[in-house]
């Protein structure tokens with residue numbers, strides 16, 4: 001139980017032999033207050049606050065508003081030309097003055113998203129050891145086996161609502177970054193707060209360190225993780241089981257665990273294993289699926305027809321590829337009442353061995369098997385495009401530069417308005433650039449990508465590429481789950497989130513060729529997504545927060561964290 005009889009940090013339920021953490025709660029003042037990022041306001045402390053909180057002399061005389069601090073910091077950030085330096089400046093700010101960090105991020109979301117998130121966060125993870133200053137998040141390694149519950153109690157907050165956890169094995173499209181994957185949970189959770197309005201203190205980033213198979217990191221003297229090859233099989237499963245059990249025991253039934261950037265085999269297995277007993281969500285399978293489906297639903301206004309009239313070809317049959325494919329098949333099945341086995345046949349996947357066809361079925365990993373349709377073998381992507389004649393081409397393999405000129409031209413020769421999504425992250429792994437997509441299709445493509453691209457001018461027309469990134473969905477999705485007290489995730493909630501996001505794309509966006517709304521309005525979008533997800537949770541009997549609020553959008557908005565400074569008495 002979270003807020004009821006038991007205290008959440010477990011002291012009350014501990015027996016006399018059990019070890020507890022002797023937390024004390026005190027009012028911060030003076031030097032300690034300035035060093036406490038959650039409460040520090042820097043030069044924005046008022047005269048009264050300086051008197052009352054023993055700050056006299058610890059600050060220079062000037063007073064600044066939060067707006068002026070924001071202006072100064074944005075100016076400073078823009079001086080850095082190297083993206084990683086901007087990232088480090090933002091992380092320093094988060095460690096120094098949390099509210100100001102979120103004020104910057106919320107007010108300048110389009111400019112700062114690429115700094116604290118994709119693509120720069122990818123480079124930050126690669127160099128995490130070298131840029132390491134203060135630890136962020138919770139590290140749970142094989143050394144902590146048998147003690148995970150105690151480790152959770154070391155974290156200074158006990159009222160956790162969302163955990164983003166990675167084991168670092170597949171960080172974006174960059175591969176195994178081991179313990180240095182911590183940048184991802186940290187970045188995702190700062191979006192939970194900035195874009196979805198969850199309180200920072202309710203968010204817990206976790207990295208599970210079972211080793212790494214990345215030789216470069218194993219030989220890097222600055223590497224911060226366990227210097228061993230990855231534990232697998234039973235050893236791995238046991239550590240995760242201990243973690244999942246400890247999480248539920250410590251935070252209760254309603255804590256959301258978001259799996260992030262696990263390698264394919266573990267991602268599918270963990271989701272399947274824990275969905276029946278925990279509130280779990282895999283962002284790379286389900287979040288990406290929901291955001292892509294939203295883009296497709298919106299794109300129908302530009303390309304015409306119903307979803308069922310289209311043919312889909314994927315390059316990449318991992319978490320994103322099969323997750324998106326399954327959600328598209330589910331949506332078509334709901335719309336047409338055709339069984340899933342039928343609707344799946346509109347969707348074709350290509351992996352590293354070529355088109356997935358029935359003759360390969362025996363040797364396929366189980367998550368690929370539903371996509372093995374009858375067709376003669378086809379080797380490469382270009383031949384698959386020519387054979388399948390898709391209206392929609394989606395890249396989700398994590399490998400860059402795979403949508404070649406020939407592939408884009410083939411799509412443009414088949415379709416008046418080809419729909420191409422280059423989802424792989426970060427920018428270096430994108431299947432093609434926005435400029436390539438517009439140029440090679442002679443300006444006819446409808447394009448979106450996982451990493452952001454600047455607008456492109458082609459034939460004196462400006463094209464604005466959309467960003468098909470799960471960041472549109474997970475913050476609002478999570479908010480919807482938390483605010484309704486949901487105890488399980490259901491696929492219908494993903495569909496509800498897709499529809500809510502698609503509904504936010506307005507004529508002015510379509511006019512620019514966009515199939516996603518701009519991020520500048522993301523808090524409002526998140527409130528709408530949260531409301532639809534929560535409504536679905538109530539409808540399905542999965543919500544525990546009763547009675548149901550009448551106006552769920554208003555309620556979502558009222559739950560959202562504001563970064564504006566509070567006055568101290």
Ligand SMILES: O=C([O-])CC(=O)C(=O)O
Nearest residue numbers: 118172261284425469470
């Ligand atoms: O982090 C992102 O930008 C999207 C994502 O989940 C991934 O690429 O794994």
Ligand SMILES: [Mg+2]
Nearest residue numbers: 260261283284
């Ligand atoms: Mg991810």
